[in-house]
Amino acid sequence: MPVSPDAFACHEVADRLEAFVDGELELDAAIAVEGHLAGCAACREQHQLAVAVRDGLRMMPELDTPGHVLAAVRRVTAAESAQRPTASPRWAWRTAAAAALVVAAASGVLWWHGAHGPQPAPSARVTEATAEARLALRYLAGISRRAGIDATRAALVSNLLEPALRSVGRDTVSTASQPAAAPAAGPPTPRAKDQLHSDGGLS
């Protein structure tokens, strides 16, 4: 049954506007909506807004919008709807447009990062940093061990070897009954004295 061009009120047109813009309305209903738009400036404005939103979305690059972004948009729009149970078609379209802009902005940011921000993923950065931290500790281990070895050697020289040499020197002098001083007696050699001071070690 054909629908008269004057069959729809504004709110009935608003209910069908999305389907009309998407070309999904039945022919008779579409004709009726067209007839109403021809004579109603307010609904024409809503129609133009709906067309602009549709065209804007079509022009956007095809991206996989993350689920959490879509979920956030749905939460926002659901909250808007809950707060405006009697919202006019104007507000409904503005909310839809705002939601579309949020998605567009989020997708734009994602695209911008993808195109201009070739930064390693966080996990890759952590892996790299872990290797650097291990390298740092290996340097510390190597230096500490080297210094510890030198410390031990110097301690042995000053505490064991040199007293032993002095003792041998005295014995030699005593046994031979020679008046000259023992060659090994006296202050530590410059190298041993210079070699080390140690109060302990890391490990």
Next chain:
Amino acid sequence: MNAPRIIPIVAAVLLVAASGLAQTTVAQAPGFFPIEQLALFTPESLNVDIDLQGPILRLIASAMSGAEDDGDRQFAALMANLTRIRVRVGSLDGKDPAQVKSVVMGAGERLAASGWQRILFAREEGELFSVFVRGDEQRFHGITVLAVDNPDEIALINIVGDIDPSQLGRLLGDLDSLPGVDGLDLDVPVPAAPTKATP
């Protein structure tokens, strides 16, 4: 559209501000020593340049904390309490070794004068190793290493944080058994170009 351009700029500004704040905090830590100020390296002579700070160290700790290997868990526990790891290794690159040692000795004197305790010091045939710690027997607030391995290598290390000496000792002992750490042995696998890390 301006929004996609503005958002990264704002994020970058916030990151820079946060980084500056973190550096200020680390610089005020008792275990901090500005090894950069020794100015012993040119960009060409610097072989390793590691700078890891709080946030990335916590990420490392978090990533490694669930490891099956006990050594990895110890490593994670150590990282969790650090606020900075700074390592600079480079070559003398034609510098006068005596002058370099003089600079390093001067740094050691500055450390000793500002409350650091020298726990190891070795000087032999052109080599010079100093290990300083700040803290007490139970906990270190920082470790600083100054090493000159004649004829051609300088290593400066500053590790800042709440460090358990026994934990660090065990970890270094494990690392010590790995190849490439015999003695100073700076032939550990290092990147060809300076590796610059930021938090």
